[in-house]
Amino acid sequence: MNLLVLPPPVRAALSSGPDLAVALTTEAEPDPVLHNAIAQESLWNWGRSVNDGRVEDAAQMRALAHPTRLRILGILRANGPQTAAMLGEVIDEAPGTISYHCTRLAGAGLVELAADQGSDRRERWWRAAHESSFWDPAESLDDPERTLAANALDHAVARVYAANYEAFVDRAATFGREWVAASSSSDRVLRLSVEELRAMGDEFRAVVERWAAVSAKHGAGDGSEQVFVLHQAYPWPRG
Template sequence: MNPSTVSLTDVKQMRALAHPLRLRILGELRAGGPSTAGRLGDLVDEAPGTLSYHLGKLAQFGFVEEAPELSTDRRERWWRALHEYTAIPSTSDADSAAETVAIAALRHRVVDVYAATLHQSVDASTELTADWSAAGTSADTLAHLTAAQLAEASAELGAVLEKWHAASNATGEGAEPVQLIVHAFRRP
């Protein structure tokens, strides 16, 4: 099964998602499945009222939806992510200066979320068993490539992500959530 992806094409949609808390909420719903504002509040250390507002904004722009079938009473509101992935266009695909700014702002916020996640993983690594601690990696390399070679390397890295996403089994014995983060870019 191919994962579902939302492709961003609207500046307002990009601006709405560029909020750091909204990115975290969407990430938590994607990783952990449906949740309530109260449960999400415990995960991201925010008040349920604040989360309800941001969940409403995410719903307005098509990132999440309510999941009323999960409610146990009329006051409980459950939410779920509508897609597994978000495709952010390249700034070279922008049709206007406003779109270029919106794409760059969103990409900055995504990098911030990745950095925060990496920092959290370093902090949590002291609590991991030896096998989990040794299994992870963080590495980089510098290569001198053409734009075509970089595109090829990016496609290969994308295929690695797809391979391990397809092999994922949340209910498998010993399986834990693992985040694979890839970046390939021309060095500034």
């Protein structure tokens, strides 16, 4: 299914030609809360920088590996600055709880106060500190603490991926026949070298970037929908 958002850790550099599990999903976005938790077009990027913030240490990863914080960061990236009360209406949490999570995200350098927003000085507005975030899973392999933190974060993101697709399946009828027919989800097992896997990933990203330029020309009310795109390709962890 690029940046709160990574598939399970890819260990391509450790393999010389394994079978590869490849999944490509595109779907009309059924749930803005789940969507915002992941990406509008590309909020998380695995090992690639697109004007993003690098998530480098275990403390940052632990701060982010929480479902409410994932949702807060995604909403701020997709919808712009928000107060805790505004975020709470979408996430269904008390403003005090939201403020706590925003403070934790701020401590990790992922969000910041937006002092230029609002007219009521008693309100604290928050904004995302970066357009996207990324980390390289290979860099964690020699650091046990960071490996544990990265795995916890990857699992949290994977659960959001799964919940997003399940929400689409549950609500597909609300989009109508044409949107359901245009949506796609597929998987295939290939056998590739490390270099070929890397090249395929580069091609996937190039295709998404080309369509991101088309996306940028659309706006609400012009017949378009937000569409969630996810691609995953990694050595197949078959049992």
